[in-house]
Amino acid sequence: MLRTLWCIEPIWAEQHLPLVQSFLSGQFPIQTNEDDETQTQDPIAGKTFAIAAQSGSNYAVQNRYALDDPELPDNSVYVLDMRGVVVKESNCCSIGTEEYARLIRQAYAHEKIIGCVGLVDSPGGQLSGTPTLYDVIRDPIKPFVVVVNEGLMASAAYWYSCGADYIYASQQTDQIGSIGVYIEFDDATEAREKMGIKRHTIYSDRSSQKNRPFRDAKEGKTELIREDLNQAADLFRAAVEQGRGKRLKVAKKGGPDVFEGGLFYAGKAIELGLIDGYGNLETAIAKVAELASKPKGEAVEELPDDHDETGDNTPEVVDLPDNDDSDEPTASVEPTTSQSNLISTTMSLFGNPHKVLSGLAGVEGSKITNEQLNAANAELDAEKITGVRVISTTYLEQAKQSIAALNQKNAEVETLTKERDDARAEAAKFGSQPGAQPTKSEKVEEKITTVEKDTYISQTDADLAAMKAQMQ
Structure with a gap:
């Protein structure tokens, strides 16, 4: 109790x-009477x-x-x-x-x-x-x-x-x-x-x-x-x-x-x-x-x-x-x-082995929870039924809408790709005519001389170099 x-x-x-x-x-008090036939x-x-x-x-x-x-x-x-x-x-x-x-x-x-x-x-x-x-x-x-x-x-x-x-x-x-x-x-x-x-x-x-x-x-x-x-x-x-x-x-x-x-x-x-x-x-x-x-x-x-x-x-x-x-x-x-x-x-004479699956019969899809769907799929797994799954029609409809949207997007991409390729082909025709290439003016690069600064070992060497420069 x-x-x-x-x-x-x-x-x-x-x-x-x-x-x-x-x-x-x-x-x-619990009273029992072993001689009472109703007890047995x-x-x-x-x-x-x-x-x-x-x-x-x-x-x-x-x-x-x-x-x-x-x-x-x-x-x-x-x-x-x-x-x-x-x-x-x-x-x-x-x-x-x-x-x-x-x-x-x-x-x-x-x-x-x-x-x-x-x-x-x-x-x-x-x-x-x-x-x-x-x-x-x-x-x-x-x-x-x-x-x-x-x-x-x-x-x-x-x-x-x-x-x-x-x-x-x-x-x-x-x-x-x-x-x-x-x-x-x-x-x-x-x-x-x-x-x-x-x-x-x-x-x-x-x-x-x-x-x-x-x-x-x-x-x-x-x-x-x-x-x-x-x-x-x-x-x-x-x-x-x-x-x-x-x-x-x-x-x-x-x-x-x-x-x-x-x-x-x-x-x-x-x-x-x-x-x-x-x-x-x-x-x-x-x-x-x-x-x-x-x-x-x-x-x-x-x-x-x-x-x-x-x-x-x-x-x-x-x-x-x-x-x-x-x-x-x-x-x-x-x-x-x-x-x-x-x-x-299909039922067993000793009860229904697929209680969740058969229990969903007659239930409106919007009232079936994810837990019930998971339990139904678990019964399929228990029976080693592969390649089959129970899904909500709501999810199926959403999947169809997603696929339709993806197909539309792919069609749009294909259209834009074709337009681009057509434009490139048209531009290629004009590119082979005279004057298609602009005139270029080549710039002469000036030679830049870099004077490296002398490095002296001692101050005496520096003084001698300075005197030599003055004499020149």
Whole structure:
């Protein structure tokens, strides 16, 4: 509970905090009964099952099968009960994201399973493992549909759910969203000082940046820890934009922005494009069967443009099969089109080895960062794919413009060079005519005589030379 980051609705966390604190302090008794058969029961039992997707049947009363059941009918849909707090590792009470991912991969690989349905009621939970489950759900090998099972789809639960082809709410009171990241911690410094406890923390001279965001936050300087939170929030946003695509509605002036962390009731979530309508288990199974009947990689129609203020933006309401044993709604808002993430790509039955490359599908080029491009090229290098690189169309257009400008410059240089050569040729014609060369007047150089000054060894020699000069 303490060693990882969490993406969880704070109301749920606050309600369970006393239980967590009592457990950590040793005051919460853990009772076990080795004779109780439920203690050794497989936690997966009852949490997953398969139902035959036969049109016109009442799915609520159909038999439920395990994946390894030899009597499992053809064209079955695998249903996962994904309610509860999201955790990475399974325990005696719940299935972790690691186990969910494994089960979904097994279902994708099963020849009798045509797709999956997730029943979600969760406040969110552990960050670790959530992106992996999102990748598995979004894998286009087989369709995946999620139903908010009359409750909550918040934070980490929405993160992995938005990788599904469709998301339905079962009731108007369902709440969806809480897309955001925050951190909360207790500072017990003053309490320890009152108890006479003084803590000394010493860091190596070579570890000045270790735990710095946390240390600064305790001193009231939150810039570094906010920067770290912003990175996680950006990853969350990228997953939602990738998973929901064009169905997300752009925030209008003065209206709610889904990426600011708000939690919305089902009707508003439909309006904002967070989910696709109302439905129940029958609705989800029918949608899986519909998507599975389409050829793999079949092109899907583009989403229609938003209606103007005078247009009718009311979704179509369709009847659902009767279900006498359920209080679930009898109407569903039918989305206008299937999700465009049913892309044609090579995938492994054990997951997508090219998460970054396939993750860029459907993302607008202007929103792809240099880091994502570098990561995609790193995947190509890892697969020893040489001579191929992923680049932005913006860079490609800039390169084309640079090449065009260079070609124009070269053309200008060639034109000037030709003009120069033509001018020289024309000048050469005039140079061969009489008078072309100017008359030159040669200057006779005067001979300059340099008289060197005599050098005398002694003053006597100098005096004798002077007397000789006078006599001459």
